Every structure is written in structure tokens, then in C-alpha cells.
Amino acid sequence: MSVEPQDQAALERVRNWFTEEGWTPFAFQEEAWNAYRRGESGLVHSATGTGKTYAVWLGALLEVLASPSPTPGLKALWITPLRALATDTVQALQRAAEALEVPWRVESRTGDTPPAIKARQRETLPEALVTTPESLSLMLSTPESNALLSGLRLVVVDEWHELLSTKRGVLTELALARLRAWNPDLRVWGVSATLGNLEEAAETLIGKPGTLIRGNLEKEIHIDCLLPERIERFPWAGHLGKTLLPQVVEAIESSASCLLFTNTRSQAEIWFQAILEARPDWKGQVEIHHGSLDREVRDAVERGLKTGRLRAVVCTSSLDLGVDFTPVDRVLQIGSPKGVSRLLQRAGRSGHRPGMPSRITCVPTFALELIDVAAVRDAALAGRVDRRPRLERPLDVLAQHLVTVAAGGGFQEREMLSEVRTARAYRDLTDAEWRWTLNFVTRGGESLRAYPEFQRVALAGDRYLIKNLDVAKRHRLGIGTIVSDATMEVRFAGGQRLGSVEESFVARLRPGDRFVFSGRPLEFVRARGMIATVRPAKRLQGAIPRWMGGRIPLSTELAHAVRLKLEEASGGELLGPEMQKMAPLLRIQAAWSAIPAADELLIERVQTREGHHLFFYPLEGRLVHEGLAALFAYRLAQVRPLTFSLACNDYGLELLSAGPAPLDEALERGLFSTRNLEEHIRGSLNAAEMARRQFREIARVAGLLFEGYPSQRKGAKQLQASSGLFYDVFRQYDPDHLLLRQADREVLERQLEHSRLFEALERLQRARLILTEPRRPTPLAFPMLIDRLRDSVSTESFAARVEKMTVMLEKEADQTTG
Amino acid sequence: MHLGKAATFQAAGVPVPLIEAEGSLARLDTLLARLSVWRLIVLGDLWHAPAGMTERTLSAFCDWHAAHAELTIELVLGNHDRKLSESLHRRTGLQPLACLPEAPFYFCHEPEENAEGLYALGGHLHPGVRLVGPGRQSLAAPCFWFRETSGVLPAFGSFTGLGLIRPQRGDRIYLPIRPPL
Numbered sequence: 001m002s003v004e005p006q007d008q009a010a011l012e013r014v015r016n017w018f019t020e021e022g023w024t025p026f027a028f029q030e031e032a033w034n035a036y037r038r039g040e041s042g043l044v045h046s047a048t049g050t051g052k053t054y055a056v057w058l059g060a061l062l063e064v065l066a067s068p069s070p071t072p073g074l075k076a077l078w079i080t081p082l083r084a085l086a087t088d089t090v091q092a093l094q095r096a097a098e099a100l101e102v103p104w105r106v107e108s109r110t111g112d113t114p115p116a117i118k119a120r121q122r123e124t125l126p127e128a129l130v131t132t133p134e135s136l137s138l139m140l141s142t143p144e145s146n147a148l149l150s151g152l153r154l155v156v157v158d159e160w161h162e163l164l165s166t167k168r169g170v171l172t173e174l175a176l177a178r179l180r181a182w183n184p185d186l187r188v189w190g191v192s193a194t195l196g197n198l199e200e201a202a203e204t205l206i207g208k209p210g211t212l213i214r215g216n217l218e219k220e221i222h223i224d225c226l227l228p229e230r231i232e233r234f235p236w237a238g239h240l241g242k243t244l245l246p247q248v249v250e251a252i253e254s255s256a257s258c259l260l261f262t263n264t265r266s267q268a269e270i271w272f273q274a275i276l277e278a279r280p281d282w283k284g285q286v287e288i289h290h291g292s293l294d295r296e297v298r299d300a301v302e303r304g305l306k307t308g309r310l311r312a313v314v315c316t317s318s319l320d321l322g323v324d325f326t327p328v329d330r331v332l333q334i335g336s337p338k339g340v341s342r343l344l345q346r347a348g349r350s351g352h353r354p355g356m357p358s359r360i361t362c363v364p365t366f367a368l369e370l371i372d373v374a375a376v377r378d379a380a381l382a383g384r385v386d387r388r389p390r391l392e393r394p395l396d397v398l399a400q401h402l403v404t405v406a407a408g409g410g411f412q413e414r415e416m417l418s419e420v421r422t423a424r425a426y427r428d429l430t431d432a433e434w435r436w437t438l439n440f441v442t443r444g445g446e447s448l449r450a451y452p453e454f455q456r457v458a459l460a461g462d463r464y465l466i467k468n469l470d471v472a473k474r475h476r477l478g479i480g481t482i483v484s485d486a487t488m489e490v491r492f493a494g495g496q497r498l499g500s501v502e503e504s505f506v507a508r509l510r511p512g513d514r515f516v517f518s519g520r521p522l523e524f525v526r527a528r529g530m531i532a533t534v535r536p537a538k539r540l541q542g543a544i545p546r547w548m549g550g551r552i553p554l555s556t557e558l559a560h561a562v563r564l565k566l567e568e569a570s571g572g573e574l575l576g577p578e579m580q581k582m583a584p585l586l587r588i589q590a591a592w593s594a595i596p597a598a599d600e601l602l603i604e605r606v607q608t609r610e611g612h613h614l615f616f617y618p619l620e621g622r623l624v625h626e627g628l629a630a631l632f633a634y635r636l637a638q639v640r641p642l643t644f645s646l647a648c649n650d651y652g653l654e655l656l657s658a659g660p661a662p663l664d665e666a667l668e669r670g671l672f673s674t675r676n677l678e679e680h681i682r683g684s685l686n687a688a689e690m691a692r693r694q695f696r697e698i699a700r701v702a703g704l705l706f707e708g709y710p711s712q713r714k715g716a717k718q719l720q721a722s723s724g725l726f727y728d729v730f731r732q733y734d735p736d737h738l739l740l741r742q743a744d745r746e747v748l749e750r751q752l753e754h755s756r757l758f759e760a761l762e763r764l765q766r767a768r769l770i771l772t773e774p775r776r777p778t779p780l781a782f783p784m785l786i787d788r789l790r791d792s793v794s795t796e797s798f799a800a801r802v803e804k805m806t807v808m809l810e811k812e813a814d815q816t817t818g
Numbered sequence: 819m820h821l822g823k824a825a826t827f828q829a830a831g832v833p834v835p836l837i838e839a840e841g842s843l844a845r846l847d848t849l850l851a852r853l854s855v856w857r858l859i860v861l862g863d864l865w866h867a868p869a870g871m872t873e874r875t876l877s878a879f880c881d882w883h884a885a886h887a888e889l890t891i892e893l894v895l896g897n898h899d900r901k902l903s904e905s906l907h908r909r910t911g912l913q914p915l916a917c918l919p920e921a922p923f924y925f926c927h928e929p930e931e932n933a934e935g936l937y938a939l940g941g942h943l944h945p946g947v948r949l950v951g952p953g954r955q956s957l958a959a960p961c962f963w964f965r966e967t968s969g970v971l972p973a974f975g976s977f978t979g980l981g982l983i984r985p986q987r988g989d990r991i992y993l994p995i996r997p998p999l
Binding site for chain 1: 834835958982
């Protein structure tokens with residue numbers, strides 16, 4: 001690039017401003033500015049650290065300084081996945097513009113923007129706008145969108161890794177395709193955490209390969225672990241947690257401000273309660289934060305963190321992202337970190353000042369999780385971060401987008417198809433799929449079964465448009481892909497909102513029942529409509545609500561690292577304090593059975609009073625194990641009819657049967673074969689019921705579900721039906737409906753991690769089998785035994801029974817080592 | 819029965835398969851013939867909404883009605899039927915009643931209504947229960963729900979949905995096993 005004098009002057013100005021602020025431009029920032037000025041699109045990534053915002057933002061400002069644009073109107077769009085980030089982002093962007101004397105106004109436009117400002121923005125937009133994927137889609141649904149948005153030069157998508165494998169990401173891809181069609185010179189930049197598939201991430205954002213710029217030097221991260229005094233040789237999930245409570249309290253005490261991440265909302269409630277029981281004097285200094293709490297409650301907690309007023313917050317992934325909490329100097333991760341990227345993301349929430357290290361301390365709730373901690377540190381040090389797969393042509397999102405565009409001025413079929421295909425997710429969209437989706441929004445389905453009364457998108461001349469204003473209005477209310485669970489609002493009789501819990505939890509409550517929510521003891525008064533009324537109860541006790549979807553499996557990279565850790569152990573090497581701590585457990589495992597190396601598959605055959613157990617240890621994460629367990633049970637039962645009960649965790653799976661299972665014959669016949677895999681999975685699982693549940697999201701995105709007008713609950717009653725009802729009706733009257741097939745596919749991919757399962761089977765085929773026949777359940781088997789038991793007995797007798805079993809096994813183990 | 823429900827959705831641009839009224843009516847015919855019925859009381863919500871009462875649906879219903887001249891049909895008004903105009907009601911050839919007390923029963927739509935000391939029989943709720951089996955299996959099914967002073971019948975139409983109920987001690991629940999009945 002030849003450097004023009006005005007470019008040089010502009011760059012000087014930026015450097016001067018940086019010097020005034022006491023900063024120096026990082027090399028990657030200048031690299032990004034230059035790439036931008038060359039007209040390139042790309043992705044700026046780094047594990048943690050700051051500087052990414054100005055890396056993508058100042059390129060645009062430099063351009064204006066060098067060659068001011070004569071035309072007014074919107075020049076830059078900044079897309080953030082989190083509404084809460086919008087305000088801070090506007091401030092940061094505006095600050096740079098003012099310092100460099102670029103006469104740009106920066107505003108935000110999200111669901112929180114007041115109607116008066118939105119109305120003004122419909123007429124004239126500022127030069128830069130911070131918005132969300134949904135608000136952008138909403139803008140595209142207005143006829144003025146072309147005029148307002150076609151002057152754009154830059155679109156930045158912040159936290160792109162968060163959007164990448166979601167339907168929100170696909171919605172963003174489609175919106176970007178539209179903006180690019182209006183302005184072929186548009187530059188698109190992403191800001192992302194480090195991922196295992198950065199090229200793919202960039203290509204998905206830009207529609208073609210882009211420039212990758214590696215951000216700030218790696219931030220220093222300390223990963224350590226609270227080690228229990230001693231561990232059980234026969235561990236079970238959840239047991240270890242409480243014994244570490246004093247150490248957790250101590251850790252909180254010794255830090256200025258800390259975040260305690262848990263893996264589920266229920267766990268957050270439990271830990272919050274336990275900490276306050278241990279330290280009642282911390283009331284008001286320790287708070288709880290999770291996605292089911294009311295927005296206002298969460299906002300108050302976030303403010304407390306920002307100002308440093310709070311000593312600690314127990315939270316879930318609800319705080320994985322968001323504004324920086326500068327005072328936080330330590331993060332505790334309760335339970336397995338489950339993934340490398342997840343751990344790094346959470347660690348990065350601490351030490352947010354330049355030069356400060358991030359510190360994360362893992363708190364195992366279960367002895368085997370010590371392996372996860374040792375493994376995650378290895379993987380993080382080696383830079384083996386997780387991939388985030390992109391989504392492949394979800395038709396529900398396409399249908400929604402087509403209606404959006406039809407509302408926003410309409411489209412021509414040919415043009416639209418080629419535009420849609422520039423989005424990575426739809427590059428391989430077939431003509432048949434396109435025609436089907438177009439028919440779906442115009443005729444309600446295949447042309448052969450045209451529905452005469454259907455009114456949505458109509459053809460006028462050669463343009464597809466929405467003629468009916470009501471239809472357009474209803475569509476705008478439904479834009480987006482976020483689906484709320486079937487939840488009920490929890491409220492005090494006085495009207496104060498606390499948050500929401502799952503309907504199924506409320507269904508089990510009787511008036512007078514107690515439960516703990518939002519860290520408060522509550523008494524259930526009544527349920528009416530979608531509102532559960534409660535009043536404060538005196539003592540902190542009672543059930544903890546369980547929310548759906550708390551079962552994150554070990555990520556592929558972490559599972560791999562765990563296998564390597566066990567391989568070291570099988571060779572007698574116990575590296576790291578966590579593995580050392582595991583020594584007694586691993587010794588018994590090796591003595592009674594074996595510790596599998598990374599290229600081995602351990603199978604244990606054990607007989608107990610309960611029956612014949614088969615334990616497999618593929619170490620592939622819970623979801624894959626669920627799929628494998630069902631598949632193995634199905635294939636074993638094909639050799640000889642048998643009924644199995646199944647149990648799984650992140651490390652292995654268990655098949656229990658009354659008689660011995662024909663393992664050898666099944667192995668000969670290809671127990672691990674990938675042939676007929678899909679068919680066998682469908683045969684082995686209640687796939688239809690799973691698809692029916694998955695259909696809720698699809699029905700919502702494709703515009704089948706209408707949740708009513710805000711503040712006007714009535715009026716649309718006749719248009720309300722449950723997604724289950726739609727599912728049943730489609731199955732019966734239109735079984736080839738492509739949205740049904742999409743539901744099947746999403747069940748396979750998301751709930752069973754089909755591609756991972758496929759890869760796991762290929763690995764198992766190559767693995768060396770180690771079949772052992774221990775006399776008793778081994779330390780690796782024990783937790784699965786317990787999990788199965790947990791489902792069938794009440795809590796009191798459960799603990800007692802586990803205790804008894806542990807004592808028995810410990811005695812035996814003492815004889816082994818003794 | 820919620821006749822015309824699918825058409826109502828379609829008129830509003832919700833792409834749901836068209837379920838013709840003939841299907842539900844044919845199912846009703848099977849029952850009428852098998853049980854030699856001479857009097858039919860509809861406990862409300864015969865129609866879903868005026869927007870779904872297309873010419874096709876209306877004439878299908880009128881044809882069906884005409885073919886059952888021997889049958890006395892009484893319609894107790896449901897909350898959905900109340901949205902129909904006078905003239906639409908006239909076109910269906912039915913004279914709707916607010917309720918129908920006839921000892922020992924009190925036929926009505928919403929079963930909580932004051933039943934004048936009679937046993938109330940209603941619809942409205944589309945009662946259903948969820949049966950839970952081993953291995954996280956579950957199945958939701960429509961049911962008859964008989965309580966001490968009132969009973970609720972399941973919905974009859976094809977696109978009606980379920981309202982899961984919370985039975986109390988002493989309630990009797992019957993599940994129709996093989997549809998139709």
C-alpha cells in the first residue's frame with residue numbers, strides 16, 4: 001500500500017491521542033487498521049485482553065480523517081450479542097471519535113431504546129449505531145431499510161464466537177448478506193475469542209475467507225484447584241462439594257471481589273445458600289446471578305460488581321459475557337470446567353486491568369473432576385482450544401428472513417436466492433430447499449397442497465411482498481431466534497417480580513410448599529395463568545428448582561486432554577497436584593481393573609446383586625455416552641433380546657441387565673460399527689419425542705408460534721397453539737414437511753452430538769480393547785452406579801445407601817492396598 | 819370441535835396444514851352410527867373463530883347438517899362461538915343456548931359455572947394427563963375428567979391441543995385408548 005500524506009497525518013493523530021492516554025498502539029491494532037484501509041474484511045481474535053475494540057473501530061475513523069465523507073447517514077454498524085453491552089460500547093466508540101475530532105455521532109438501537117429515539121432513527125440515523133442481531137433484522141423489515149443502510153462502510157460483529165454456532169449467528173449472516181448486496185464494498189470485521197476453527201469462523205462471518213489478526217499478547221492466566229484434604233476412592237457426583245466449602249469461603253475472603261461460576265442454576269442456588277449459612281455476616285455482600293432471575297435483580301447485581309461493592313457473586317453462564325467488572329480479581333469454577341474455551345472465557349472475567357493476571361480456581365464437586373482440572377490446564381497451556389461448529393442451512397431461520405425482507409420492501413426470487421447463497425450457512429442450499437421455503441412463506445406449504453386462505457407473503461408482479469399490515473406487524477413482534485422456556489413468573493403478592501421457574505417445577509408444588517429461589521426462602525401461595533405467587537418463608541430450606549438444559553458435556557478438546565491425562569496415569573506418571581491427589585483412587589482402579597491409555601477402550605464386566613453390569617469408558621462426554629449407551633443396548637439386544645437400564649457420565653456409560661449381555665457376539669457383529677448408525681439411533685432412542693420438543697424452537701423461529709402482542713394479552717388468543725400441537729398436526733397431515741426433518745436433524749446434532757458420536761465410534765473401532773472382570777465396581781464405575789440409584793430412591797435413603805456401599809468397597813480396597 | 823381452526827391460522831399467515839372440517843365430521847359420523855345417536859349436544863366451541871369460517875368449511879358443515887335431518891343438535895355456546903355474528907350462527911342452522919339444565923345434568927361450556935345443584939358437564943379445558951414411564955418416557959393424552967360436582971369431556975377436533983390437568987384425590991380420569999374411541 002502506498003502511504004498517502006493524509007493517511008500518515010491521520011495515523012499520527014491516533015498515535016498522539018494514544019500517547020496522551022498513556023497507551024501505545026499494539027502491532028496488531030495497526031495491522032488491523034491497515035487491513036481495513038486496504039478494503040479487507042476479517043476477524044480479530046485473542047484469548048483475553050483488551051484492545052480489540054479499537055483495533056476494528058479506529059480503522060473506520062482513520063479513513064474519515066484521511067478522506068472525510070461528504071454524505072451524511074449511517075457509516076458503521078456495531079453488532080453485539082448482548083444488549084447490556086450496548087451502553088458501554090457506545091461510550092467507548094464515542095470517546096475515540098471525540099478525541100480524534102471525527103464528527104460522528106454514536107447511538108444504540110436495541111430492544112431497550114426508547115420509542116421516541118427509535119422514531120427519530122427511522123428518519124435519520126447517526127453515523128454509527130450499536131445494535132443486536134434482532135434489532136438489525138427488525139430494521140431490515142422496514143421499507144426504509146435500503147435507504148438508511150446502503151451507505152454503510154463497516155459492520156463489526158462483537159463476540160462473534162458467541163453467535164457463531166447459533167441461529168442468532170445465522171440470522172446475522174443473512175442480514176450481512178443483504179447489506180453486502182446493497183454495498184459490495186462493505187467491510188465486515190469480527191471480534192472473537194480464540195477458537196479451534198478460526199478460518200471457518202471468519203469465513204462464516206464474511207461469506208468468503210478473510211484476514212485473521214491475532215490480538216494482544218497472551219494474557220497471563222493462573223489455573224489452580226482447591227484440593228480436598230483426602231478424596232474418596234469411591235467418589236460420587238455432588239459429594240465432594242460441601243467438604244470444600246470452608247476453602248471456598250477462605251478464597252472469597254482473601255480476594256477483593258470474586259465470581260463463583262457454577263454449571264447450573266440449581267447449583268448456583270445451592271452454593272449461594274451454603275456460603276451465606278457459613279458466613280451470615282456476608283448478607284448483602286454476596287449475591288446471586290442467573291438467567292432465570294428478573295432483569296432488574298440481575299442489573300442491580302451487575303452494578304454492585306462494577307462498583308466493587310460486592311465481595312462475591314455466585315453465577316452461571318449468565319455472566320460469561322458482559323461488561324467488564326474491573327474489581328474482580330479472582331474467579332472460582334465450581335464443578336468441572338467442561339471445556340477449554342469455557343474455562344478461559346471465565347478466567348478472563350478476572351484481572352481485567354492491563355498487566356493483571358487472570359486467576360481461576362477450580363472447585364471439584366466430585367473426585368473424578370480433578371482429572372478435568374489437570375487436563376484443562378494442559379490443554380490451555382498447549383493452546384488446544386475448542387472448535388465451535390457453524391450451523392448448516394436451518395430453514396426456519398431462512399423462512400423468517402424471507403418474511404422480514406418481504407416486509408422490508410420485498411424481493412425478486414432470483415436476486416434473493418443468489419444473495420442468500422452468499423451467506424456461508426446457505427452456500428449449499430439446494431434449489432428444492434429454496435423452493436420449499438419460498439412456498440412455505442407464500443403458500444403455507446408445497447404448491448400441491450396450496451392453502452387458499454393463506455396470507456403471508458404474496459407475489460406482486462415479480463416481487464414478493466407483504467400486503468397485509470397485520471401480518472407484517474405480527475412478524476416484527478416475532479423476529480429473532482431466542483426461545484424462552486415454558487416458564488412461569490415468580491412474584492410476591494405485592495407484585496414484585498423475582499424471576500421465572502419452569503412450569504414443571506411449579507406443577508409439583510402445593511400451596512404452603514417451600515422452595516429456595518433467588519437465594520431466598522419462599523412459600524408457594526398459588527399458581528394462576530403464567531404467574532406463581534409466593535411469599536417469604538422464614539427458614540432457608542426447601543426444594544431447589546431444577547431448570548432444563550444444565551447438562552453440558554465435556555468438550556471434544558477437554559475430553560481428549562482427559563484421555564491423555566489417564567494415559568499418563570496408566571504409565572505410572574501422576575503429573576500435577578490434582579493427579580497426585582487422585583493417587584489412592586487410581587491405584588485401586590489399576591489394581592482391580594485397568595487405567596486406559598488414550599488408544600485403548602476399557603470395558604468392565606461386573607456382577608452384583610443388582611445384575612450384570614457392563615461399564616464402557618470411551619471418555620467422550622456425557623451426550624455422546626448417552627447416544628452410545630442407547631446404541632449399544634439396541635445392538636446387544638439384537639443379538640439376544642434383553643432389557644437394559646442405562647447410566648452415563650462424562651467418563652463412561654453403564655448397561656445393566658438381569659442376565660449376562662452377549663458382549664463377544666455383539667463385538668464380532670460390529671458393536672462399534674458406523675453402518676446404519678442413524679437408523680439404529682432412531683431405533684434405540686425415543687427420537688420422536690425428542691424431536692417434538694426440539695420443534696418448539698423451530699416453530700417459534702419459522703413464525704408458527706405467536707406469543708401475543710405485548711401489553712395486549714387478549715386479541716390473538718385464536719392464533720395460539722402449542723408447538724407440540726403443530727408438530728402432531730404436521731406429522732399427521734404433512735409428514736414430509738422440511739421443518740420436521742430439521743427437527744430430527746437438530747435432535748441428532750444438538751442433543752446427541754451425532755458427528756462427535758460418529759467420530760467416537762471410528763476411534764473405538766481402532767482402539768485396543770481391554771476387557772476386565774473386577775469382582776466389585778471400580779472407582780471409575782462407582783459414580784455411574786450411584787447416578788442410576790439416585791433416580792429411583794428418595795434423598796434420605798439415597799445418602800444412607802451410598803454410604804453403606806462406600807464403606808463396603810473401602811474395606812475391600814483397604815485389603816488390596818493393605 | 820374448533821372447526822375452521824387451521825383456516826383461521828392460515829388467514830393470519832401462519833403456515834399450518836389445512837385440516838378440513840370433513841375429517842372431524844366423518845369421525846363424528848362413525849360414532850353417531852355406531853351408537854345410534856338421535857340427540858347431539860355440543861358443549862361449546864363448535865367453531866374456532868369467524869376468520870376460519872370460510873365458504874368451504876361452512877358449506878361442508880351445512881351439508882353434513884342436512885344429511886342428519888333426523889338428528890337433534892343442540893349447541894351450548896362456548897367462548898369461541900360467542901365471537902360469531904348473528905348471521906353466521908344463522909348460516910350454520912343452529913340455535914345456540916347459553917346453557918342447558920336438564921336433570922341430573924347441567925350442560926355448559928365452562929364446567930365451573932354455577933350448575934343450579936345439578937352435575938355440570940362441560941368442555942373448554944381440553945383436559946389431558948401426562949403419563950410417565952420408565953426411562954424418561956412420557957406421553958400426554960386427552961382424558962375425561964369427572965369430579966364430585968362436575969365432569970369435563972376431552973376436545974373432539976383434530977387441531978385442539980391439551981390442557982394438562984392436576985387431578986385431586988377422588989377425581990376419576992378416563993383415557994380414550996384407541997381413537998376414535
